[in-house]
Amino acid sequence: MSILSALREGLALNQKHIKIVPLIYAVNFFFALALAVPFFFNLFEQTARLGVRDDLLRGFSVEWWSTLELGGDSILTSLRPALASGFAALFDNLQLLLTGEFTAFGWWLFAFGLLYLVVSSFLNGGVIGLYADEKRTFSTSRFFSFAGFYFHHFIAITMTAMLIYSALYFLLFPALYGLVETWTGSWSSFRAVWWMNFAAFFVILGLVLLINMVMDYAKIVLVVEKQESAWMAIYKAVRFILAHPGGSLGLYLLLSGMAFALSAGFAALITWLHPKQVLVFLIVFTLQQVFITAKIYMRLNFYAAQHQYYRQAQSTVRKLRKV
Amino acid sequence: MKQTVVLLLLALLAATASSQVTPQSCLSVVDYRIAATLNPSEQTVQGKMTLRWIHTGSQPVSELYFHAYPNAFKNASSHFFRDEARWQPDGKALIDILPAEELGYMEIHSCILRRHGSSESTDLLPSLDYRAPGVEPDGDQTVFVLELPQPVSPGATIDVNMDFTTKLPKSILRSGYHNRTFFVSQWYPKIGFLEADAWHCRPYHRDGEFFGNFGSFTVELIVPDDLTVAATGVLVDSVSSDGITRYTYQQDCVHDFAWTAGADYQVMRRQFTFNELPSVELILLVQSANRSLADRIFQATENALKYYGLWTVPYPYPTLTIVDAPWRSQIGGMEYPTLFTIEVTENNIGTLDLESLIVHECGHQFWYGMVANDEGRFPWLDEGLNSYSESRVMNAAYGPRTWRHTVLKKSGFGISFDLADVRFAPRLQQWQSFLPANGRDIIDQPADRFIDHSSYMKNSYSKAALVFWTLEGVIGEEIFTEIIKTFSQRYQFAHPKPKDIFDIVREKSPIELDHFLEQAFRSGARCDYAVAEVTSRTPLGEKGFYGSGKDRILKTEKTADESFINRVVLQRKGELTLPVDIEISLENGEILRQTWDGKELWHRIEWSSSVAIQKVEIDPERKIMLDANLSNNARYRKSDSSAALKWSGLWMGWLQHLFEVMAFFS
Structure with a gap:
């Protein structure tokens, strides 16, 4: 099966279950809103009467932010000039993928992030469960039924992934950087x-994406093959990727490229818009929501396309065996 | 023929030099004549030096103190390494990291004294002892003393001939070798400074820079042909033979001499001219990889020469050499007479930080090069004035800075974005730098007395600059420019002390500032003025019992007119006191201005008016840059949620994306 047909079928599958997108978006929105409300009141209390509000409305107040930063770890300190630019904010988040510095924006955000991770694991069960279901129509009750059914397996996969990522972040990557530093220590340019x-960042990105791909297939294997063990699913996913390296990698890279293009396009748009007036800001906020929705849609496409690819590849293997 | 033309040009340049600065331009206390041979393979400089020294004091002198700065890198007993270790209590000390063979030292082989006009000579080497004036020997060998058999009388001149070897360290701080580049500074035995019949000859500490007598230097540098050479002063002769070139540099009225020889330099030249300012030949030794930056480097240097020249005294020397030191060489940005170094790095290349560095180091030609205070005892005097001048030049030449955000950062490397909407004045960087150090230390103290290296930097550079910005704000740009101009004119080729600039402030300032100067420079007093309260309420009117006895009446409803009782409360939250401007904006667009002497802990302004207050701002023109919290300077009467809404929205969008990044791991 070709990568493109897996992508096409994945998009069709995703389209059939398009109602999952607003559901996940709502979870994302309310998670963020739960923090944004106290954030707003905190910010309001600090700036509503101060002259800095004019600077903040026009652009940013470095004076205010410097004093705030010095003050300690209020949730407000995660507000920073970079948020004024689409690219800088996106790269700040990409940096987390490459460095594992998840507490960089404070423990509160990290704790909420972990909670979101757990909830995402739960929702993923529903997503892949529905994709793998023969009936192929969306139903909220079946979505949550699948989510609940696969939760313990999916959380096991997530925890295994976190262990592997931790090993990368805390052992392999420091060693890699150490190597780069030693190697380039005497370079004069x-x-x-x-x-x-x-280049080292690219190596790291490659490894992070590779593990992510393995875990995606592990979840698919677990649901499609009705596996009872998360570790066995991971093992089978690795075997599947090794058996189909070109297709699985090609599909993943194609999907990653689409996700990157989406992010870059959004970042360019936001950077170009310069939210200085309230109206422009409202447009930016709306665009942000559209972007997040599109991003969730893209994430689901990863599962849908890879799911289709896996099923098709397995059915081809079975046919060959019969022959 | 070609060589003759070159020599003629060199002679012409030398003549130009003497027309600008002559030995008579300054009180020339020393005349150094040195022949120095660089041995690249051994990283050594063999020197033969004749120092002619004039005793300008009033009492006979029976000992001579000299700096032997290269011994700072000799062993673990030097103040330099001990200072370094003190500031890294948890980490590895520098000396632990450096291979022993990469350290450096100075050795004196002979030392002969000749009195002027006498053929008699005395060997002083047996009397050589490593100790600094007034300090018990403690293992540091960066200062040595020579006992004289007979005292030198006031006004007398002596010649001291010394043969010495300087082993250059692998570049540690400002000096040394890096691959095939040799930066040779603080490398010869430099006589101490005699003032009020006391020697000032400070050991080499980690913090604090250099100081010396004005005089003349004639230095012959003997260097292999394949190395490009530059040095303090004017190249007056250059002769090549057998793979060796002998360069002779000469300069009057300077207090130090530095030079460099390197294989990767490319030489570029440009002539600086601006209106009535004297023309200066700029010589740039740029790393091959940085050739494309030459225009930026020249431009920044020209900006510095122009503005410093206009605000202080014109640069008087015929040449100015800019050395682009190799990356990671530790030579960094540093000033020497008629020469300064810069280092292009991954951090400064993409921003105006490179220009800032150039302006700063070039600015030291004025504050240090000509107005030469003791950088060990009063580091803030040149560093503070220079940091102030640097940000003033940057503002005048380049305007507000744009915020630069770097992502994917690892060991200083990353991808940077300019955030066009986030702009700030160059001096705000100094303000940001000073904030964490606010109240931790005092400015006016010797460089080696600060609590740590960071405190030395933040106080001597940033906070001192902010004091000058505050002075400029309080007494006005015009008067403050006159103050620094007078200071530079009065102390050109001299060695001023803090009192000298305080006296000029006193002389020129329309307001009394002694208390402020004392607080700002000699105490840890903090400064923070704030608008604490802004209200406009209707008057109380009449309600309650009025009158007494039979005439007592009860008013049950408050009666009030249409006017407001406007009330503003200002607060002094720090100890430092200064007069401050207050700007009160009324709802009808009218603006009221007042001044508060800033002495009490709080100040209330209350008046009755038909118009309510809209906003109150203390120090609206940001004159008081020492104010540690600038965001409480302006306050509105009514609250507005637009800014909070905008940034909460942007933040929420970013957070949603962050959560999606977390979902990647699920």
């Missing part, structure tokens, strides 16, 4: 060292 560091 910082431009060359810059490129070397950049």
